Amino acid sequence: DTREIPDAANAGDPKAMLAAEAFTYRLRKYIGAYYAALGGLDVLVFTGGIGENAAGTRSMACQDLWSLGILIDAVKNRAVHDASEGVIDISHPDSKVKVLVIHSDASRMIARETIRVLGYQALSRRLQASQIPIPIGVSAHHVHLSQHDVERLFGPGHTLTPLAPLEQPGQFACEEQVRLIGPRGAVERVRVLGPARKESQVEIARTEGYRLGIRAPVRMSGDLDGTPGLILEGTVGQVELKNGVIYAQRHIHMTPTDARRLGLENGDVVRVRVEGERELIFGDVAVRVSPKFKLEFHLDTDEANAAELNTGDIAYLDGIQKRGNRG
Known part of the structure; x- marks a missing residue:
């Protein structure tokens, strides 16, 4: 001892x-x-x-x-x-x-964690048995811009130009691209996604963070407090973001109907299994529920490469780790 x-x-x-x-x-x-x-x-x-x-x-x-x-x-x-x-x-x-x-109080903590895990066993077995296919969407680096920053980067009065629709309803890839400039290097031709948001945000993979010289936190989209910034370069100007750079937390979009069918709620954290030559279970997958969403598992290029995944591949729920904000 x-x-x-x-x-x-x-x-x-x-x-x-x-x-x-x-x-x-x-x-x-x-x-x-x-x-x-x-x-x-x-x-x-x-x-x-x-x-x-x-x-x-x-x-x-x-x-x-x-x-x-x-x-x-x-x-x-x-x-x-x-x-x-x-x-x-x-x-x-x-x-x-x-x-x-x-x-x-070690004994109390052990007992509490045991009760918590046992409480999830039935739902985890149900999720494993459901075998509901979840389409995979691999998210490459991209930028969300506020309208103010759109005009600073591409000119006064400029609005985003839709190029192609994304899987999530109302979301689209834009013709506009920007250059990301960090302390160490730059990443070229990064696609802007629309529509414009209230606050600009940059989502990159860890390998790109290394290239830029930036250590970003893993966050859900929109959770930008305390995040690092960088410089965005457009066709007519630059914008220095004080914050807004994140590694996006892997997550599943689903409708309320999907959530009820699976026994899940917004904010739950689950495990997701992918099959193939490099079968893998991804933990810490956040569940996002909205009538505006379509069922899809989002992960970044680094995570997809680890399991040799492509957009359109299929994933399955493997269990639940945490119930929303209830522990």
Whole structure:
């Protein structure tokens, strides 16, 4: 049990002391890495066996982290011997980051997750047995533009020119194309999709993100808060987007009738199986339900290439992972 190491170190065991130093050094590295990746920290939480019960480990893990705004109160920290009361604040008054010790109830979490999974078993079996074919739509990189940006890129008064209808009703590919310019490189001739939207958005695959020098988050269309931007170049001008670049989360469009037939709701997360020489199960597939939609499984070119899929191929539901916002 790793909880024996702090006790042995406190008793003067040299190997335990070395192990404790190495362990807390790695903790400081993780804290620093997350600080850099997240752009700062609001709260640092210690939980679990060592996190709750080893004051020395907490102290060593936070040592010399004042430059990150992390400072613990030594007296408060030493006073925490049992975190079962809930949430205990061990932050120093001058600490910019809240440092908390929070009790973890492993048995309760195991029981809750077991109940959750068992509750999904019947529906997952039903989905697997349904064998309802879902057409696949492979989404290449594309751009959605606001009317304001359409005119900045292609000229005052310009409106998008339909080229070909898309599978989803009311959506169409446009004759207009743009150039994407990122910190590292550019992607040429990226198709604009219509109609115009309230806010401009760029959907790319991860390989294109690497080419552009952009690390975008995986998001649903329209969820643009905190996303990176880039420069769009049209025939008459450029637009610098402050945000709006995403890797689109794979998802299934379906009508309310489809959803009722499958026992699904908008916001559910499911698994989707594709067959062939590279049979694969895609997890974390969001379900989107609207009367305006047509049944179709959307994924990007990187995901499609992994299973050698093309638009028009067929996928099948394999199970449910999560029920909307209900956990």
